[in-house]
Amino acid sequence: MTYTLWGSAHSLYTGKARSYLVKKGLPFRERYLSHPDFAARILPAIGKSSVPVLETEQGEIVQDSGDIIDLLESRHPAPVVDPVSPVQKLVSLLFDAFGSEYLLPTAMHYRWSYREQQEEFLRAEFGRAIIANRTREERRDTAAKVMAFFNGFLPNLGVFPETAPAIEAAYLDLIDALDEHFQWHPYLLGGLPSRGDFGMMAPLFAHLGRDPVPAGIMKAKAPNLFRWTERMNSSPVSDGEYPGYTDAYAAEDAIPPTLEAVMRIMFADWLPGLVADVASFNMWSAGKEAGTVVSHDGNGTIHPHVGKVAFDWRGITYRRGSQPHMLWMLSAAQAHYDRLDATAKTRADEALGRTGGTDIISLKLDRRMTRRNNLLVLAN
Numbered sequence: 387m388t389y390t391l392w393g394s395a396h397s398l399y400t401g402k403a404r405s406y407l408v409k410k411g412l413p414f415r416e417r418y419l420s421h422p423d424f425a426a427r428i429l430p431a432i433g434k435s436s437v438p439v440l441e442t443e444q445g446e447i448v449q450d451s452g453d454i455i456d457l458l459e460s461r462h463p464a465p466v467v468d469p470v471s472p473v474q475k476l477v478s479l480l481f482d483a484f485g486s487e488y489l490l491p492t493a494m495h496y497r498w499s500y501r502e503q504q505e506e507f508l509r510a511e512f513g514r515a516i517i518a519n520r521t522r523e524e525r526r527d528t529a530a531k532v533m534a535f536f537n538g539f540l541p542n543l544g545v546f547p548e549t550a551p552a553i554e555a556a557y558l559d560l561i562d563a564l565d566e567h568f569q570w571h572p573y574l575l576g577g578l579p580s581r582g583d584f585g586m587m588a589p590l591f592a593h594l595g596r597d598p599v600p601a602g603i604m605k606a607k608a609p610n611l612f613r614w615t616e617r618m619n620s621s622p623v624s625d626g627e628y629p630g631y632t633d634a635y636a637a638e639d640a641i642p643p644t645l646e647a648v649m650r651i652m653f654a655d656w657l658p659g660l661v662a663d664v665a666s667f668n669m670w671s672a673g674k675e676a677g678t679v680v681s682h683d684g685n686g687t688i689h690p691h692v693g694k695v696a697f698d699w700r701g702i703t704y705r706r707g708s709q710p711h712m713l714w715m716l717s718a719a720q721a722h723y724d725r726l727d728a729t730a731k732t733r734a735d736e737a738l739g740r741t742g743g744t745d746i747i748s749l750k751l752d753r754r755m756t757r758r759n760n761l762l763v764l765a766n
């Protein structure tokens with residue numbers, strides 16, 4: 387049994403799926419979009435050009451890093467990536483949503499706002515992903531067209547010269563706290579990676595940990611975090627750096643105090659945008675039929691929005707397209723929270739109270755979403 391991971395080295399969400407496959411010890415091979423089969427077989431099956439895509443030997447073809455993990459978890463439960471203990475599982479799901487979605491504008495900012503300083507690298511990486519067996523010049527030229535498409539995402543993500551200083555300040559606060567955490571612990575929740583680690587790998591590897599400008603920042607300012615990005619792509623669970631550490635989550639459902647420090651920053655910076663996203667989603671979804679594709683214009687995309695949002699954030703007004711996919715991921719954490727028994731809920735409430743997460747877990751979506759044909763749609 388060998389899985390095929392369609393994606394590329396420079397792709398944000400491929401980095402999440404790859405790290406998951408590596409840490410699970412699942413046999414897989416990688417294929418880039420440049421492979422003729424991508425256009426011939428994969429594209430028609432998923433309906434649009436996006437990665438990562440997992441292909442199984444039974445012929446299943448799945449897009450979306452979260453769906454890929456869900457499918458593989460249903461078949462390969464060990465080693466666990468969803469902690470059994472309730473508070474840790476909640477924290478893992480929250481980091482998955484935060485990493486996979488909230489940090490996307492940050493990752494795209496550092497990739498595209500410093501283009502001059504890293505143009506050659508980006509051209510090589512985009513070229514490598516999409517075209518094979520051509521000269522360097524041909525690759526560079528082909529890459530330029532695709533790069534213009536991705537560079538064009540910035541306004542919808544709220545990345546402008548006026549917002550960049552706040553985006554960078556928030557990022558530096560976050561990575562400083564993560565650096566302190568990884569001084570003591572190999573993974574977010576202790577000695578085993580969790581779904582939250584994989585979500586964080588999405589932005590922190592391919593863009594922030596690999597593109598020249600942000601990688602330089604991460605190495606200089608948060609070397610322990612940089613080291614974690616390496617650890618997350620190496621197959622042994624323990625890499626020898628933490629003698630005496632066991633390959634298990636922290637005992638007794640505990641959250642390491644250094645992670646609580648990260649969570650304080652995470653929740654404070656995340657809340658204002660989420661509040662705006664929820665209001666926008668609730669307004670858009672009111673009265674719509676089950677099965678409606680989540681999208682402002684009815685056209686399904688992998689990063690849909692359902693209108694523009696504006697909110698106060700770190701002393702500025704932040705304007706961007708709403709992020710329903712972030713709400714979809716947050717709702718997984720909320721659903722887990724809602725199912726907790728009374729004792730676990732009390733402990734979860736204490737942890738959220740200590741770290742400023744109470745308002746986030748209680749945000750209320752009027753409608754549920756589900757996934758159909760690789761797209762988000764309204765549920766019943």
Ligand SMILES: N[C@@H](CCC(=O)N[C@@H](CS)C(=O)NCC(=O)O)C(=O)O
Nearest residue numbers: 397398399435436437438450451452
């Ligand atoms: N929610 C999706 C997002 C996938 C995604 O955004 N992939 C990027 C590459 S990292 C892509 O293919 N973008 C093409 C597009 O947005 O049209 C996932 O988790 O897999």
